[in-house]
Amino acid sequence: MKHLLKLLDLTGEEILDILNLADQLKYEKKNGILHRRLEGKSLGMIFQKSSTRTRISFEAGMFQLGGQALYLNATDMQIKRGEPVEDTARVLSRYIDGIMIRTFDQSEVEALAEYGDIPVINGLTDVCHPCQVLADLMTVREYKGALEGLKMCYIGDGNNMTNSLIVGGLKTGMSVSVACPEGYDPDPTILDFAKDFPEFALCRDPMEAAQGADVIFTDVWASMGQEAEMEKRRAAFEGIYQVNTELLSVANDDCLVQHCLPAHRGEEITAEVFESHSAEIFEEAENRLHAQKAVMVMLME
Numbered sequence: 001m002k003h004l005l006k007l008l009d010l011t012g013e014e015i016l017d018i019l020n021l022a023d024q025l026k027y028e029k030k031n032g033i034l035h036r037r038l039e040g041k042s043l044g045m046i047f048q049k050s051s052t053r054t055r056i057s058f059e060a061g062m063f064q065l066g067g068q069a070l071y072l073n074a075t076d077m078q079i080k081r082g083e084p085v086e087d088t089a090r091v092l093s094r095y096i097d098g099i100m101i102r103t104f105d106q107s108e109v110e111a112l113a114e115y116g117d118i119p120v121i122n123g124l125t126d127v128c129h130p131c132q133v134l135a136d137l138m139t140v141r142e143y144k145g146a147l148e149g150l151k152m153c154y155i156g157d158g159n160n161m162t163n164s165l166i167v168g169g170l171k172t173g174m175s176v177s178v179a180c181p182e183g184y185d186p187d188p189t190i191l192d193f194a195k196d197f198p199e200f201a202l203c204r205d206p207m208e209a210a211q212g213a214d215v216i217f218t219d220v221w222a223s224m225g226q227e228a229e230m231e232k233r234r235a236a237f238e239g240i241y242q243v244n245t246e247l248l249s250v251a252n253d254d255c256l257v258q259h260c261l262p263a264h265r266g267e268e269i270t271a272e273v274f275e276s277h278s279a280e281i282f283e284e285a286e287n288r289l290h291a292q293k294a295v296m297v298m299l300m301e
Ligand code: CP
Pocket: 050, 051, 052, 053, 054, 055, 124, 132, 260, 261, 262
């Protein structure tokens, strides 16, 4: 593994290797065992979109590994004035040891990896969010003991989270059921990947998708960059695509609820469900730190 551009590039075994290392790093962190495995190394973090979790977990994670993280707001870089990403990649490769980027277009992330000669980590694009889904799989495994054979359900917009969850779930042996409104399906490349898995299902009815689920995921109805579509989207999602107690009544008794955050209570999830599952939701947020530290160690050590 040279980069983390999207989960489609990884084998199930590579995903599990990351989760195993993440578990070990979490254990070490909780027990005060120092692991300065990236001493003297620098990670540049380019942000074209807002972030709370991604920025802070990468920054703190890099510090805990003995390295430093540089927050690079794209607005302050020459990228914003038209310097090609291909040139940015070649310049950064001469200063630092890895790049994390959060942006709109996946092709920008792929170009950074192609033109630079340091590892590139995708911190979210319009089509995927691999770091988040590694933390999600880590959390589900922590609660359930194993991933293989579990049923993952996703309710809502077929967005970056859905795309990565489908790939991460199927590659680690889970069955995956997704309910999205018409016109809001996951990316066609992901549906093409999933079509070979009999344990994948895409439907319109959340109650059907949640039947017998071991973990239910959801995400916002309008992602970053789609703010202007909010009212149109509300009309398509409201009253149907919500994780609420009625939906949970058809899932397994000990069904987990996961949300990448930020959450919009009263939209994709009720406040009641959010609060009654807050332990596992905030464990999921914490696991961003451990999972990304594992990715950085694997790519940059
Ligand atoms: N879940 C997630 O990526 O959060 P941020 O947008 O706060 O980084």
